[in-house]
Amino acid sequence: xxxxxxxxxxxxxxxxxxxxxxxxxxxxxxxxxxxxxxxxxxxxxxxxxxxxxxxxxxxxxxxxxxxxxxxxxxxxxxxxxxxxxxxxxxxxxxxxx
Numbered sequence: 001x002x003x004x005x006x007x008x009x010x011x012x013x014x015x016x017x018x019x020x021x022x023x024x025x026x027x028x029x030x031x032x033x034x035x036x037x038x039x040x041x042x043x044x045x046x047x048x049x050x051x052x053x054x055x056x057x058x059x060x061x062x063x064x065x066x067x068x069x070x071x072x073x074x075x076x077x078x079x080x081x082x083x084x085x086x087x088x089x090x091x092x093x094x095x096x097x
Contacts, residue, residue: 001096003059004066007043008074010052011085021049028081032056036073063093 015021022042029040036058044053056073060066070091078086 001059002061002063002066003057003094003096004063004070004091005094006056006070006073006089006091008054008056008077008089009087010054010077011087012050012052012083013085014083015050018047018049021052024084025052025054028077028084029054032073032076035076036069038069038073040073063095066093067091 012021012024015024025042029042032038032040038056038058040054040056042052043055045051056070058066058069060069074086074089077084
C-alpha cells in the first residue's frame with residue numbers, strides 16, 4: 001500500500017472574509033474529491049483571509065500513480081480555478097508493507 005500526501009499552498013486574492021474563504025475552499029475540496037477521488041481539507045492558515053494550506057491524500061498500490069494523481073490535482077487547480085493562485089506544493093510518498 002502506498003499513501004501519497006500533498007500540501008498545496010494557495011493565495012486567494014479578492015477574498016474579503018473568513019466566511020468567503022471557507023465557502024471557496026469547501027467548493028474546491030468537494031470538486032477535487034469528486035474528480036480525483038482524494039481526501040482533502042484545509043490544514044493550516046485557518047485565520048488568514050487570503051491564504052490557505054490544503055492537504056490532499058490518495059491511497060494507491062503504485063507510488064508513480066499516487067504522485068501522478070497529486071501532481072494532476074495541482075495542475076487542475078491552476079487550470080480550472082483562475083481565481084486561486086497555487087503558490088507552492090510538496091508531495092510525499094509513504095510506503096507500507
